[in-house]
Structure formats: C-alpha cells, structure tokens
Amino acid sequence: MKISAVRVTPIAIKDPALLNAAGVHEPFGLRSIIEVVGANGMVGLGETYGDAPVLGLLTRAAPSLVGLSAFDVNGMLARLKALAPQVSTGHVEMELAPGSLASNLVTSAFSAFEVAFMDLQARTLGIPLVELLGGAVRDKVSYSAYLFYKWDASVDPEYAPDPYGEAVNAAQIVQQARKMIDQYGFESIKLKAGVFDPMEEADAILALKAAFPNQPLRIDPNSNWSMATSLKVADKLRGSLEYYEDPTPTLEGMAELHKATGMPLASNMVVTNWAELKRSIELNSVQILLSDHHFWGGLRATQALAQTCQTFGLGLSMHSNSHLGISLMAMTHLAASVQHLSYACDTHYPWQSDEVLVGGKVPIVDGCVHLTNKPGLGVELDQDKLTELHEAFKVCRIRTRNDVAQMQRYRPEWKQVKPRF
Ligand SMILES: O=C([O-])C(=O)C[C@H](O)[C@@H](O)C(=O)[O-]
Ligand SMILES: [Mg+2]
Numbered sequence: 001m002k003i004s005a006v007r008v009t010p011i012a013i014k015d016p017a018l019l020n021a022a023g024v025h026e027p028f029g030l031r032s033i034i035e036v037v038g039a040n041g042m043v044g045l046g047e048t049y050g051d052a053p054v055l056g057l058l059t060r061a062a063p064s065l066v067g068l069s070a071f072d073v074n075g076m077l078a079r080l081k082a083l084a085p086q087v088s089t090g091h092v093e094m095e096l097a098p099g100s101l102a103s104n105l106v107t108s109a110f111s112a113f114e115v116a117f118m119d120l121q122a123r124t125l126g127i128p129l130v131e132l133l134g135g136a137v138r139d140k141v142s143y144s145a146y147l148f149y150k151w152d153a154s155v156d157p158e159y160a161p162d163p164y165g166e167a168v169n170a171a172q173i174v175q176q177a178r179k180m181i182d183q184y185g186f187e188s189i190k191l192k193a194g195v196f197d198p199m200e201e202a203d204a205i206l207a208l209k210a211a212f213p214n215q216p217l218r219i220d221p222n223s224n225w226s227m228a229t230s231l232k233v234a235d236k237l238r239g240s241l242e243y244y245e246d247p248t249p250t251l252e253g254m255a256e257l258h259k260a261t262g263m264p265l266a267s268n269m270v271v272t273n274w275a276e277l278k279r280s281i282e283l284n285s286v287q288i289l290l291s292d293h294h295f296w297g298g299l300r301a302t303q304a305l306a307q308t309c310q311t312f313g314l315g316l317s318m319h320s321n322s323h324l325g326i327s328l329m330a331m332t333h334l335a336a337s338v339q340h341l342s343y344a345c346d347t348h349y350p351w352q353s354d355e356v357l358v359g360g361k362v363p364i365v366d367g368c369v370h371l372t373n374k375p376g377l378g379v380e381l382d383q384d385k386l387t388e389l390h391e392a393f394k395v396c397r398i399r400t401r402n403d404v405a406q407m408q409r410y411r412p413e414w415k416q417v418k419p420r421f
Pocket of ligand 2: 097220222245246267268269319
C-alpha cells in the first residue's frame, strides 16, 4: 500500500509559565503534526518537536517518502539518512530537557514518521496500533501528576490564563497537586525541581508526602544540583521517593551518587542514546531509564530498549515534553505493549489547553489513558484546529525552544549555570 502524500504542519500550542532549571517555558510550545496519506485514502498521524532543526528535516523529507510502501519503515529510514547531510551533519542542538540535547536529527525524524507509518498500517488493517507492537499487555496506561513551580499568567500578557495560577512555594505545589489529582485521578506525583533553594524543594516533597501519603513521589531538578547538594537532599528525602530523577550531571556523577546513597536514580538526561546506555550500565549510573519514543528511534526501538533494560535489571518509565494527544496516544499504545514498564509514565498533557483532535482532549481517567478498539492510534485530526494552530505558529516569534532567553526577559542577568545549586 503506497504512500500518496506526506504533510508536515508546524503548530504553536499555548504553554504556561512553567519554571525549570534552564529558565521558564515560553508562552508557546512548538510541535509538528505529520499526516501520511495512503493510496487507500487513509491517513496515518504522527506528532513530534516543532523546533527548527527537526521541522527542517521533516519538511525536506516529506516529498521523498511519497511512493514508498506504508510498511517499508526501513526504506523510510534510508531516505532520511540520504537527506540528512543536506540539512546539517545529521546532528542537532535541540533541548530535550534543560541542559540535555538530542544529538541525532535522523533518529528524531524517523521516530515521528515511524508512528505515522504504523498508524496508517494499523488503520489499513483495521486494528489498533498496539497489535502491530505485539498486542496489549494492559488495556490502560498510568501517568503521573507532573507538578511544576510556575508563575501566574499575569507575569506577561503573552501567556494565556491557566487554571492553576502561581506555584512558588510548597503550599502552592500541594494545591496544584490537589487540583490536578482531583481532575485526572493521578496515583503518583512528580515534582519538577531545580528552580528554588533545593532544601525548600525537598520540603515541598515532604509536604506532598504528608498530603498524599499513598502516592509515590519523584523529584527532578534536571541535573541542576552539585554532588554535595544531591547528597543533602538524598539524606532529607530518604524513604520518601520512589526514584530520584537526574539530580546531578554526568554519568560519572550519577554513579557516584548512587554508590553513596543506594537510592534508585532515574534519567532522561544522562542516558539519551544507546552509547550512553552502555556506559551507564558499565558504571551503574542509572537504575531506571526514562524512555521516550520521540528521540529513542520510535516505537519498536523503544520496545528494544525495554527489553535491554529488563536484561540488565534496569527499571523503565517514560519521559515527556510538552505535547498533544497524538503523542499521548503513541506513548499509550507503546506503553501498553511493554510488559517491563515499572512506573507510571510522565506526561505534560494537563498543561496543554490546545488540541488538534476531533472531540478535543484525550480523557485521562483515574490517572490512566485507556486503549480503545478503534484502528490505529484511535484518534482523528480536526483540520480546522490544525489550521488554527498552524496560524498561531506563523505569527509566533518562537522557532526553537529557549527557556533561558525567555527567563532573561524578566531577569536580564539570568544565565544557564550547570549545576546552579
Ligand atoms: O523529565 C524531564 O526532564 C522533562 O520533562 C524535560 C522537560 O523539558 C521539562 O523539564 C520541562 O518541560 O520544563
Ligand atoms: Mg527528567
């Protein structure tokens, strides 16, 4: 079944003033929406980063994929590899997390097209995408409440008002958790840290523990803490965390911290590719890998990653960046197919008020996204919404995510320092 057209549409989605180690989220996040049209008239969907380097390759690649079989993902990879040198050396300085860079443009582009190809394959066969991944081992996937320190939208008219308001202290973080859990039923909680004094952030975890004694907790300062600070926080939070995510930079630093504390360390920053995974296993740096199909090479590569984690006795969970429902459903089909998934996955989805899907946002019930029997990813693109969000992209000043520059608008002296505390 041949591909007759491939469309890549960049969109800008509203994002609140969420704080992190680098600075603050810009008022818009960028995503690329991919439509792969089959000769049978069916359309496979994909979603990934909309930052200039990825968008550049996706846009150049799109016409070259026409005529391929929708089942020929190896052919698709070959065509991407052939194109990459025209765009750059194939490498890209694109921030995945504050201070963590995606290093392979082709892998990111492949990941996005693979989802759309597989969505089209599954729609053509009339089966849910998860069946192409070996079938579902669970019918729903758990996500965690992803809490952020944040400013209220009133900080700058560029931000759209959001229902959560300000969160700059422990009491407001607990309030944010309560609101998010009341609405979505999340059963575990992650706090994005690396923003304020680390001891205050540790106190916020203790406040969450008191308020939600049955919910497992995680803290993630995006490698913004020195070894000494990471050790101090570990002492304070011993027994309160299900895992300690990216406290300190480098594979060597994480290995030293694990050796000193025995605490399970998770990462989406020091292990972002296979070479880093190999080194992490040698050093015992990371005990829980936070996978992400957007930069690990797609759905099947992430299944292979899960198998590798199982083989080497590593836990597995899932990382996210700001995203919409196509990505959420790709994450859900993937996670549903992986036996070795030990934790609730991360998602930024509650922070996003925009959506490109018919019927609006994908429901999260009791902290879970449910699979359905619908073919493919089980969601349809709303063309009017796509046009609207593409118009927002056209007038948006942002072309590549830069949380540091956004913070400098409010604090001109701000610099990215690693680690800051
Ligand atoms: O777990 C993580 O490191 C992330 O979710 C990375 C993101 O970039 C997050 O820090 C953010 O959106 O500010
Ligand atoms: Mg992280």
